[in-house]
Amino acid sequence: MNTKYLTKASLIAGIYLVLVLIQIPMGNLTFGPIQLRIAEGLTLLPLVETAAIPGLFVGCLVANFLLTPYSAFGLIDILGGSLVTLIAAYITSKMPNRILGALPPILLNGFIVSIWVSYFTNIPYWYTVLGISVGETASVAIFGTLILSVYNKTIEHMQNQ
Incomplete structure (x- = not known):
């Protein structure tokens, strides 16, 4: 890995973190059965920037x-959510395009993260899948399109x- 790649990955990780942190005072939609993380808009960047892969993970x-x-x-979300x-x-x-590129973060977060979120919140799994998937779709569609364009x-x- 070269310095330019590490710098890009670090910047993406930092931007992800800042975007999550600025949401906290606005109400907590970054965890739980309904999630709308603005930072998830960054998940389209791997389409055009390979440094986004480790950057998103670390962020x-x-x-x-x-x-x-x-x-x-707890730990399952720290490690599990990050691995997802x-x-x-x-x-x-x-993925060959933005539409198909949006599917992995939407589907994996929706179906996998919902496993422990549903368990810990006692909200039925399919409602949790719906809440997380809709929030992820909004983040990727709105913020992801904007971020990718910029x-x-x-x-x-x-x-x-």
Whole structure:
């Protein structure tokens, strides 16, 4: 790995963490059976930037660790949620377009994270899947599209200079 790659991965991890942290005062929609993490918009970046794969993993890991007081899920969410993010980011990086690239984070978070969230909250699994999947879809569709557009324009601008 080179310095440029590590720098990009670190920046993406930092941005993920900041986006989760700024949501806390607005009400806690970053954990629980309904999740709307603005930071999940970054999950489309692996389509165009491989450094986003470790960046998203580390950002999610640190965010979940630091925000443990806001979550009743503990170590399973810190490690499990972060591994789901890593796997989703890797699969997204192999997708041919933005529509298919959105599916791994939406489906994996919806179906896998819901396992422990449902268990710890005593909310039925399928309601939890629905709540997490809808929030993930909104994050990826709205924020992800915006983030990907800004990223692509920035890269294009840098190449034209």
